[in-house]
Amino acid sequence: MTVGNFKARSHHLMQDQVTGVIVQAINQVRVHEEIVKRAAQDTAFKIAVEQIDKVRDFLSRPQNILGSPMTKHGEIAEQVEVGIRNAREALAQEAMTVSIDEVGRTDATDYFINGVAVQSKFINGIDNNLRHVLRHLGKYPGFTNNGSYYMIPKDTYEAIQILLNGAHAEGLKVSTEETIKALVKEIEEQTGKPFSEVVQASVVDYPSVQVNTVGSTLDNEQQYLAKKNEGLKDVIYRQHRPSWHEAGKASLVGGAVGGSLSLATSLYAKYKAGKNVFKGDFTAADWQEVGFDTTKGATGGAVAAGAIYLMTNYARMAAPFASSVVSAIKGVASLAKDSRNGDISFDEFVDLGMIVCTEAAIVGISTVVGQSLIPFPVLGAVIGSLAGKMVAEFTTGQNNKIAQRLQDDMVAFRSKLDGKLKEILATIMAEFDRLNKLSEAAFDFRLNTNLIDCSVDLAVAYGVNPDKIIVSGKTLERFMFE
Template sequence: MSDQAATANSTAKTGQEQAVAAWIDYLNQARLDRLIRTFRQQDVHLAAAVGSINDALLEINKVVASNRGGTKGMHGFIAEVAEVGIGNARDLIVGQEARYEWVDDNGPIDLLRSGVGIQQKFYAAGGRFGLGAVAEHFARYPDYIANGNRYQIPKDHYETIRGLLRMSEQDASALSRSAEGPSFRDWKRVQEFFANGAVPFESLEPAHLDYREVQQGTYRETLQAEEASVRRTYQTRRDAAHMASRPSIAEAAKATGAAAAVEGSAAFITAVLAKRRAGTKLSDFAADDWAEISEQTGVGFATGGVRGLSVYVLTNFTASPAAVANAVVTAGFGIAEQANRFRCGEISEVEFIENAETVALEASVSAVSSLIGQAIVPVPVVGTVIGNTVGMLMYRTAKESLSTREAAIIAQYLEEQRTLRAQLTAEHQELIDELNAALTTYLDLLERAFSPDIGTALAGSIDLARVLGVSDDEILDSDDKTLDYFLL
């Protein structure tokens, strides 16, 4: 394979790896974006729900201040306004449209809920749980139920009526009227009311509140409790959204599978192209060729799976950018490969260190290039791939240029060292020759200076003194100098 083809394959591989990492990062970001949108929507829902309750409270305050309905009828108006405010608040807090509307025209309909008319009957007089008031209204408006409208009574009254209606006479005979519950007489009244079928039980529905909760002295506490309930619902839904946005095993499996498929497919294509570049036609592929391709594809699938899972874990549990997480994984794979080659004796320790440094450097360049590309081209995956491609091409171009320059510098350095070594060798030999000559002369002078013959020793001593730099005035080379030196 040519160097150009190898560079192209290497760049394509790093681009594919960074694309997988960018896709995983996009999945993570999309999940977080959904969470943020959900939080914002829930904030809007909470404000609307609390606003509905506050509007109801203000309206009820007006009813109380004006003494509307008097002592007996005021609680009916309180119940109507509270039903609208609470009903809409419970719809709004879960993101639904407000369905309730207060009619307030003293007509046959008190409320509207999604277009359905509702007549409220919050009566306790007569011990009939509001059924007497329902009968009176139905007598005035006999087409009320046929027109699709409904009657609404306090929630506790509705539960009591339903229990009595379903109760057998034998069980009802054991009832006794007390503050704790209805009596046998109440049971008979309920049975008789629904026996004629004029007002079926299905036309009744419970209100959101009990009878006692809409009295003049309790409505504030009731609405405050409802606001607290709405806020609890808000927090519950917020917690549920946060839990739903957390990394999951299913999403990790999705990322792992996709990464394995991409890297395995890329490995298959690369292996086939390598065979084709070597001159083997596709139709001439032998069993050994396909076995080699299958092995490389399997390694690609396994590597991709590990990469996908690792990047998913790193980006979600260590807050690492996807490009950096992929660089860590890529460097890990590369160093592990070099370590295996070192253990098998294919490379030396120095080569292992150098190769590991190169692997880490290339992974870092890929990560930085991908981050820059994503920032410049803020399109998921596309920006990452473009940044990686441009960055790696620039890096390899610079690396090749640097390698050529380094080779020239090294060759020049070696030539200079060779010339310098030859020069120093010649100078060293000259100094050795001079030293040998000087040493020979010196030894000859010593031999003569210490000769047993006095005349020879005297002449030798004079020559040695001159060689050692003694001035002629100080050398005793005549009788006069000798006499002067010893006698004077």
């Protein structure tokens, strides 16, 4: 970037700002989607709790529950089954499939699941439970013909399965076990279907629906739902965190923008020189030059977009500020090269570098402090000091001699400022110091060969608990896919 072609900077400024807008849009889409999904999950949890509260409301009028104090658990079990199943489906943001309101309290059916009739049998004793199933089958012989089935306590069903698999069920006599097996066989013979199709397990055990325990059952279920809801929201949060994948997407978009703008600029420059691409005026050399410019623009746009993405998401920079910093870094790097080659003098390097960094300084001031807090008469001094600091920092590593001289000049300049201005400047400088070498790291392609190590360093720098930091590829793979 020599003095003669310094005007070309306007093209890079426009490209980087456009890229910044695109990156900001990518970030906003991700954040908006997270907000929407977390709100939807909270709504789902509210609906789930409402299903549990319906059961509590039913229990609040024990005089209306069918049966004696020893048998009321039968109708309680029906309400608990409906409430818990619907609550879990609501929390998963699925359609609630269990309905009971349209069923008569003494009908052959107790409730419907996915439109299929279900009869609930919660009887004390495994063999007694199966006898009540057979009794219902005797009264309604065609009950299971259309896919209808019976629901029995979860613990009862599990004990039966243990017996059917040839094992011994704890707490049962051998004679009782043989009776249970015979009853299972009779159910299968009467229905012509496997036991597992005719009889299924409830979501709760027999003891959980007793009059004196059902309150705790509902409380425990609501606690489970709350914990599950937080887990689902945490998944949403993790799915919408900034990622290397999205950074790559931003780089691709930035490359496309950079390539397109460079192509348009190059074609226009050729047109101004008297060559019209649509009239076949281009030679092979012209096409080669246009192709080089386009490729260079695409590469620069991709790198810029990736850097802006990292700065906006990991350093909390505003997109305009990040775009300006990217432009400033590229501009100072080009000027430093010209200075080393002897194309410009030190004074020219300083003057042009200050101009290059002025935009970033102005945007930075607006972002970090806010122009309303800075006395207008001293605004120029603040911008100048900040721009000088940026030139010095961006130059470090490229030409340490120049960087040191610039830093000395800035120290001398700031020493002449009054107390109020020094206070304002210190606030701004502190924020820039916090960003440290992030912009430098964003442009270092060598870092991409060891992303985990870099992310560990970044996490440590931000004070993340060491127990929560992923330090190996195996741990990262488990985190991503489990």
